[in-house]
Amino acid sequence: MINSTMTKASERNRKKRLSTTSIFNRQWYLQSGDGSSIKAAAGIEAMAAWAITKGNPRVTVAIIDEGFDLDHPDLNLPGKIIHASNYNKTKKSFATKKNVINHGTMCAGIALAKTRGNGMLGIANGCSFMPVCIPPDADDKLLVKVFEETAVHADVICCCWGPPPIYHPISDALHKTLTKIAEKGGPRKKGTVICFSASNYNAPVNNADNNQFFWLDEETGSLRITKGPILNGYAAHPSVIAVSASTSLNQKAAYSNWGKEISVCAPANNFHPIVEASKVKGRRDVWTTGNNGYTRQFGGTSAATALVAGVAALVLSINPNLNPAQVKKIIEDTADKIEDPEPDIVLGNCMGTYCNGHSWWFGYGKVNAGAAVMRAKEIRRENKKY
Numbered sequence: 001m002i003n004s005t006m007t008k009a010s011e012r013n014r015k016k017r018l019s020t021t022s023i024f025n026r027q028w029y030l031q032s033g034d035g036s037s038i039k040a041a042a043g044i045e046a047m048a049a050w051a052i053t054k055g056n057p058r059v060t061v062a063i064i065d066e067g068f069d070l071d072h073p074d075l076n077l078p079g080k081i082i083h084a085s086n087y088n089k090t091k092k093s094f095a096t097k098k099n100v101i102n103h104g105t106m107c108a109g110i111a112l113a114k115t116r117g118n119g120m121l122g123i124a125n126g127c128s129f130m131p132v133c134i135p136p137d138a139d140d141k142l143l144v145k146v147f148e149e150t151a152v153h154a155d156v157i158c159c160c161w162g163p164p165p166i167y168h169p170i171s172d173a174l175h176k177t178l179t180k181i182a183e184k185g186g187p188r189k190k191g192t193v194i195c196f197s198a199s200n201y202n203a204p205v206n207n208a209d210n211n212q213f214f215w216l217d218e219e220t221g222s223l224r225i226t227k228g229p230i231l232n233g234y235a236a237h238p239s240v241i242a243v244s245a246s247t248s249l250n251q252k253a254a255y256s257n258w259g260k261e262i263s264v265c266a267p268a269n270n271f272h273p274i275v276e277a278s279k280v281k282g283r284r285d286v287w288t289t290g291n292n293g294y295t296r297q298f299g300g301t302s303a304a305t306a307l308v309a310g311v312a313a314l315v316l317s318i319n320p321n322l323n324p325a326q327v328k329k330i331i332e333d334t335a336d337k338i339e340d341p342e343p344d345i346v347l348g349n350c351m352g353t354y355c356n357g358h359s360w361w362f363g364y365g366k367v368n369a370g371a372a373v374m375r376a377k378e379i380r381r382e383n384k385k386y
Contacts (some may be wrong), residue, residue, distance in 0.1 A: 002103060028283065029268070043246070087146055156311065157309075198301050242262050250338040255339055257301065268299040269303070340361065
């Protein structure tokens, strides 16, 4: 009984210490240095970007997801949340369940959070936040409506979700919608930047020749097999920025999907894609906003995609004349060419080097916020000369 009381008291003290300790100091993925299971330059050079801009409130990042805690103090600032949209049938709440950490909340923190005390900072903390709540079973017909209506207000759309490694093409209507809003969407009518996560199954984004692929069903915890083609129709769309994940050691995240469709990678946690208890190299924690506070239990290509979406917003903050194709090219051209010579721990593949500037694991490299923002600024200066 005494031990139980002491344990509860210690937990209360731990939570109290955590609440008064800046979460920003734990966000290694923004600006890293050598440390425990971490390599210098594993982060995205946030400080260099912030020396130029922390984001313009006139640039809006929409996060399309299943649930949000819109009362979180690092998200619910005056004027921060705009054009909130809820496509759930009940229309009652943006939260999926009470007292449950919602995925959208965590993505929003990484991209957009702005602390008013000892909290955390999203990479584009000065930009506006448009939460778009969708049901988990949203079909292509609903998604066409969601994307069309979201793109009216959003400069950047962040989608940290995707299908398991099955054959999942998108409808012609949705394909055309993504193309259209990437070309003509957004409040500036120059197009909306669209970011999609590659997903977390250590699977190809697109493999028409697949014979069999084993993957872990996250909901049931059981091993499943796909026989026949694999296609993630969202990440494979040519107008989107498809994002994979790297680790705190600048290596491939063991779970990260891969392929020729990958645009860039960004740092996240690491875990084994098949055996959850198996040890892997690199940090397992990505700190972000969660319901009732903060959580370190986040990561995956979701975290990586939220970072890239935030960097895209910074690029547009310093140069709003750019279109999505130009933003994508800037992010790709300024990415760090990290390499991983080690074979994949499950499949044995070696895809951590580059051919013609592109790697199937890392795309054109790890996103570098500082270099991307600087390049956008240089282009703005060059255009003013003429």
